[in-house]
Amino acid sequence: MFAMIIEETGGPEVLKMAEVATPEPGPGQVRVRIACAGVNPADWKNRQGMLAMYRPYVFPYVIGFDAAGLVDKLGPGVTGLAVGDRVFTPTNHGQGGWGSYAECAIADADRVAKMPATLRYEQAAALPVATLTAWQALFDRGGLDVSNASGKRVMIHGGAGGLGGFAVQFARWAGARVAATCSTANVEYLQSLGVERVIDYRSEDITAAVTAWAPGGLDYLMDAVGVSTLPNGLDLVRTGGTFVSIPTLVDDGDIPAAAAAGAARGVNRVFSTMTDAGCAPTLAQIAQLVVDGHVRLPPLRVLPLAEAAEAHRLSQTGHVRGKMVLRVADL
Numbered sequence: 001m002f003a004m005i006i007e008e009t010g011g012p013e014v015l016k017m018a019e020v021a022t023p024e025p026g027p028g029q030v031r032v033r034i035a036c037a038g039v040n041p042a043d044w045k046n047r048q049g050m051l052a053m054y055r056p057y058v059f060p061y062v063i064g065f066d067a068a069g070l071v072d073k074l075g076p077g078v079t080g081l082a083v084g085d086r087v088f089t090p091t092n093h094g095q096g097g098w099g100s101y102a103e104c105a106i107a108d109a110d111r112v113a114k115m116p117a118t119l120r121y122e123q124a125a126a127l128p129v130a131t132l133t134a135w136q137a138l139f140d141r142g143g144l145d146v147s148n149a150s151g152k153r154v155m156i157h158g159g160a161g162g163l164g165g166f167a168v169q170f171a172r173w174a175g176a177r178v179a180a181t182c183s184t185a186n187v188e189y190l191q192s193l194g195v196e197r198v199i200d201y202r203s204e205d206i207t208a209a210v211t212a213w214a215p216g217g218l219d220y221l222m223d224a225v226g227v228s229t230l231p232n233g234l235d236l237v238r239t240g241g242t243f244v245s246i247p248t249l250v251d252d253g254d255i256p257a258a259a260a261a262g263a264a265r266g267v268n269r270v271f272s273t274m275t276d277a278g279c280a281p282t283l284a285q286i287a288q289l290v291v292d293g294h295v296r297l298p299p300l301r302v303l304p305l306a307e308a309a310e311a312h313r314l315s316q317t318g319h320v321r322g323k324m325v326l327r328v329a330d331l
């Protein structure tokens with residue numbers, strides 16, 4: 001198959017198209033023929049070698065978590081999916097498998113969700129990592145009640161990114177009142193997503209803005225940007241509230257010290273990294289929210305797979321609005 005591979009870690013220039021062996025699905029796995037691959041900041045961090053703490057790199061190596069495409073081959077024992085199904089998945093990249101910047105990728109069947117008929121591949125490919133991370137950080141680990149967060153004061157630091165654009169909408173859909181930070185250029189965008197208090201971090205004092213909006217303190221705060229960009233979050237959250245950081249690998253500070261400080265202040269201090277085992281039902285639920293109009297897809301920028309290096313350069317600026325997607329094949 002063709003793939004965008006790396007043979008060493010480094011800058012965007014290490015990405016190159018090549019022919020590699022087509023992977024075979026093992027028991028319980030499916031092979032997906034990929035139409036579109038979603039781009040996440042984890043991709044450029046991975047390309048630079050930052051995921052070496054999780055496993056050693058073996059080259060050639062294919063980057064990319066998110067994929068949407070067609071089921072191409074079933075491994076032994078797979079039920080509920082059939083060759084030709086339109087699906088989307090975070091693939092088995094997080095488990096060390098080759099990723100989605102390729103003609104095909106392997107995924108455990110319980111990580112593969114069927115696409116609603118009205119969703120396009122570039123839309124579905126934008127969903128897995130960003131939506132699962134936001135969902136788990138809000139509901140599964142963040143303690144917000146998915147069916148009744150009514151009246152809760154929720155703030156998302158980094159509302160204009162891929163993760164943030166979904167997080168603000170999930171919180172709104174659950175009934176919360178939502179504030180979010182962004183730069184001046186994204187204020188109207190976040191207002192259009194229903195954010196009640198958009199805080200322009202370039203012109204406003206975040207602490208003053210939050211204190212005025214939520215005088216008793218936030219019920220929930222998510223930091224999806226990095227510790228150096230936020231005033232002490234513990235000062236913004238009420239006693240008994242929750243402060244979730246999404247680990248970034250580049251700006252996380254001292255996590256054990258932060259957890260201890262949270263405990264000392266009576267704040268539920270959480271560090272929430274995405275898990276994708278068995279994620280197919282959650283992905284299906286999220287796709288249905290999109291189809292039903294409860295959640296809007298963020299702006300999508302679609303580039304050909306051959307321009308993966310350019311997508312990485314853009315992602316590395318840290319200021320992409322919404323999501324980028326690579327078109328791998330016309331299926």
Ligand SMILES: NC(=O)c1ccc[n+]([C@@H]2O[C@H](COP(=O)([O-])OP(=O)(O)OC[C@H]3O[C@@H](n4cnc5c(N)ncnc54)[C@H](OP(=O)(O)O)[C@@H]3O)[C@@H](O)[C@H]2O)c1
Binds near residue numbers: 042130159163164201
């Ligand atoms: N650990 C995990 O499981 C996991 C999973 C997913 C993502 N992540 C990490 O979470 C972070 C966010 O991911 P993402 O996909 O949303 O990234 P992204 O799409 O690249 O989002 C970047 C966004 O951050 C905003 N931003 C930059 N500086 C800011 C600041 N000082 N204050 C407020 N907003 C700021 C930008 O908005 P403006 O242009 O308006 O500044 C931009 O829209 C990344 O570091 C990613 O690696 C971790």
